[in-house]
Amino acid sequence: MYNTYTEDNLRYSQNAPLDMYKEVNTGTNLPAQIDLYSVDGEEYKFLCMAKGGGSANKTYLYQETKALITPAKLKNYLVEKMRTLGTAACPPYHIAFVIGGTSAEATLKTVKLASTRYYDGLPTEGNEHGQAFRDVQLEQELLQEAQNLGLGAQFGGKYFAHDIRVIRLPRHGASCPIGMGVSCSADRNIKAKINRDGIWIEKLESNPGKYIPEHLRQAGEGEVVSINLNQPMSEILAQLSAHPVSTRLSLNGTIIVARDIAHAKLKELIDNGEALPQYVKDHPIYYAGPAKRQPVTLPAPRPNHCRPHGLLR
Incomplete structure (x- = not known):
């Protein structure tokens, strides 16, 4: 696990308590939960x-x-x-x-x-x-x-x-x-x-997409509204307000990726009466788990995997 998480572009999720209230990321994704059982056989x-x-x-x-x-x-x-x-x-x-x-x-x-x-x-x-x-x-x-x-x-x-x-x-x-x-x-x-x-x-399926029914592969959900995120927030909000809930959007531009720890730090700033960083006000915040940045190579690598979480934040 140490080798995998330190050598590949995977997210570090494990936090170590230094005391009851202060934590640091372990930087290795360790410790892991490892359960051992003794069974018959070789x-x-x-x-x-x-x-x-x-x-x-x-x-x-x-x-x-x-x-x-x-x-x-x-x-x-x-x-x-x-x-x-x-x-x-x-x-x-x-x-x-x-x-x-x-x-x-x-x-x-x-x-x-x-x-x-x-x-x-x-x-x-x-x-x-x-x-x-x-x-x-x-x-x-x-x-x-x-x-x-x-x-x-x-x-x-x-x-x-x-x-x-x-x-x-x-x-x-x-x-x-x-x-x-x-x-x-x-x-x-x-x-x-x-x-x-x-x-x-165990050999796993390498092409799960083949199980998608053909009728679900066809376009048919209407037009997509494109919104440029590299513009003032007031203009972004005005564009969003012009469309009803359920409108399909294509968002392009700069976003801020933040999970629980980042949200806690932002709240701490607010509670202390301090100003939030300007970039937080200028760009949407995407609740997602970022992985490490891949090294730049030629040709350019595929983007890091970054999916939205279903968590109710």
Whole structure:
């Protein structure tokens, strides 16, 4: 991880506390969460997850009772919890529900792994020994309910979830934990293993665009209004005000990229009665995660990847 994040153009996201209130970026994207388990066999098996904060923030634990676990109550309960996810973590989601668990920690660990489809091979029924299982019927019913929510991928529609996993676990008689979590649309997981025959890495689809239906490849959403951002802010605002909400825009020009830490520093200036930097007033602020600048080469490299986040800031 150290080599990857220091040698390639990837964002540093990890912050180290110097005391309770002051933090610094580690500059390496370390420390990482690394969980180790001892298993039978002569292989090392890996599940690597490049997990974003937005989807990880949408992990929930609910302490309920056995009274909830009835056909008349459970499904409606899960639908309402699913609705609370909103569109703040970049849908369409891979949603995972876990009902039961020998502890709160076990429930949430299962939620995270289920959101990667790691437990897709579980049986579909339980037994008297506490066997974990998937409820595939409830998964399909909840997926239909997700389409009916009308939230969609941030702007309405039915594509709120790619898929849903529901896993049932054994539980202590005095507890009934229920967990919910998601993997966002930037679903970055890969399996690998090392054995006596070599190092093996899961082969992923290199051209996912081929799955886009042909009718969605055609232009058909109307004209695009072009707005030059390299002009006084008053003129930009006047142009924006001339168009109704839902107008398709093409924005070209200078923008400021800022995430949480930058916003906190700007607020600190305001709270202290100090002036904001002029560039903040002159240009739009784009809530996004910047990566490191690529070195200039000939021919010019492709722009750094910089996508908007679904977070509700």
